[in-house]
Amino acid sequence: MPGGGRRILFNENVASSDHDHDPEVAAKFYAVMEAVADRVEMHKNIGEQRNNWNNLLLNSINAMTLSAAMMTGMAALVANGGTLLALKLSSAVLYASVTVMLVAMNVIQPSQLAEEQRNASRLFKQLHREFQTVVALGSSSPTVCDVNEATERVLALDKAFPLPLLGDKMIEKFPNVVEPAVWWPQRIMRSKKTGKVNGNNNNGWNLKLEEEMRNVVGVLKTKDMDDYMKLGEKALKLNKMLAISGPILTGIAAIGSAFVGTSNGSLAVMVGVICGAMASVVNTFEHSGQVGMVFEMYRSNAGFFKLMQETIESNVNERDVERRENGEVFQTKVALQLGRSLSELRHLAASAASSSSSDEEEFASKLF
Template sequence: MTTLQSSSFLNSRNFVPSTSSCTRRRGLIRANIDIPRIKTSKISLPILQSVHEQEWISYSNIANNNLVEIQLSPATRRSHMANGPDPVVIEKLYAIKEAVADRVEMHRNIGEQRSQWNSMLLTSINGITLTAATMAGVAASSGAGGDSILGLKMSSTMMYLAATGMLAIMNQIQPSQLAEEQRNATRIFQDLHNQIETTLSIGHPSATDVKEAMDKVLALDKAYPLPLLGVMLEKFPSSVEPAVWWPQQRRRQTKRVGDNENNWNGWNGKQEEEMREIMGALGRKDQEEYIRLGGKALKLNKFLAMSGPLLTGLAAVGSALAGHSPHGSWAAMLGIVGGALASVVNTIEHGGQVGMVFEMYRSNAGFFQYMQESIESNLTETEMERRENGEVFEMKVALKLGRSLSDLRNLAAASLSKGEEIDEFASKLF
């Protein structure tokens, strides 16, 4: 057996010496070769001052499968992250996103609860009122007096008084309107949640994005409060004002899309004129129409809210005076007819959800005002790179108004060509 050793070649590479042997037996040659074992090397840069400031980066060496661990200093780490997003900003946006998701669930649950309030209170009050009217009728139709008739009259009067108090409270809080407020808040909070997700998906969020998201959350909390006592929105205002759930428009950060510096960020003179026409139509037609309809719904709701308790109160007086008094027949008629009319009024007001209709009109008017302010804030910005990209913004406006891009442009072009104000509603969605 012959043994060959090449120690000089192996020692230069930190290899373990290997042997090679050849054996000749019966015409066969066998060779045994020991594969060298590779040692793991570790490079350590002792420039870190504390364990909390250390960051380890592992690299895989494909050539020899060695694992090399390198410790980087804070300065080196910051240089690696200079072109990436700030992790603190991302963490803040995720915290706001979680809070917004919780708001969505809260408003959805409370909206369902208040919708059930409306149904249960409507059924209960109508049942009490009709029962009281029936008792008043039985007491009036009975010719004989006695304790039984007195009991019917007292029961009818007490039930009317209970219905009057319950109806006064129900008309004050307007459960159907409360439920509509929570539905609107759920939808807008969900939209804000989607916006934050989009910001995180696109990447490179900034502290300005965090500030804008916080402002929107606080503005929504103020516009659609959850508690009833103290901060509940006024249900019978003196005039109809559009709902406002967005913070004050501020100057935007740079939003240029693309690298071409001469593209005006997707804007041109014709597009600006078209957006001005759309903004004017939103104010003159859509918003004005919904404020007018909201005013009519408010007047009807006020009339019904006062009529219901008044009728049940009169019915209670009539039920108490029914009997052998000089005006017993008229009192009995008041007790019966007053209860029946009160049930009809209550059904129209809360069964028809007039308060919800008023809130819907008020919210839609607020939506059109929001669209106007969004268009105006872009048009008044003189630095094009701070505007939202013109093509993207035009598409958003078209989608929110329920129109295609060509339909939106034709609407504005018709007014520009005739030199007259647009006589058509800008929105096809509402």
């Protein structure tokens, strides 16, 4: 799924000569790496488990719902009182059980849970690879700053993709306000005043590149992130409607099946059978269509664009150009993350600068 495994570009690689060769600090860094590797397997396994839950629960609920609908229809054809009562009770119990199971399933949203774990597994893998790169390319042993930053990033991922099914720690499945997913540490933004970058020692930066990056941020805000937030709101509204409709239909069907054989028996049969069939359609559309997963995907994609925006701004707004990531390398990373070549990225920035209306701009990302 796009948007989940993007690189977080940190720039605060503060040297600490006192700890360059400290074996204790190195051991702590490797301990963080081991924890990350364990998180990868943990989220991968739990994601597979929760995806199985979605399939098994949906199949069981639909089978029970259709069985109850059939029993309701059969009850209308039975003349024997004992058989009629048995069929009525069986269908009513099945419908009631389905309603309870469906409410629980709609609350936890297994397809959304599975998508959360897939994203977590992918991001922890990406984080582990970054740590390996630090060790492989570093001219010295990991520093205390490296350990602290690595720990913060692991804890931020833990917070963004919690494992509990219920309680305050779990991600809200039906939030009142849709917000982008955030899986990186929140840091204080730097001063908006930029350093002088026209000199020889500019770390790959110049005023033109700064302006291009600001234009890219403008497109990300007004086009890409805004579009995915709107899509997320639509997916959330649809999911809410389906999550409420399913249990209501099975509940009505349970009541209808209980009145089969009475003076209003023909109406009760119609209510029981039709509501049961409609409930199966609604449940299949919601959970086989994985509407919850689609909502989480949109949140994640919006989060990716928010991360790019903050990363670009933190570099451009850094006054000391030596503390920024190298401008040429950074520009290449931004272009690749957006699925563009360097020339296409420059064209995007130029188009954004010359366009009088945001509606005329193209989207920043060509990947999704």
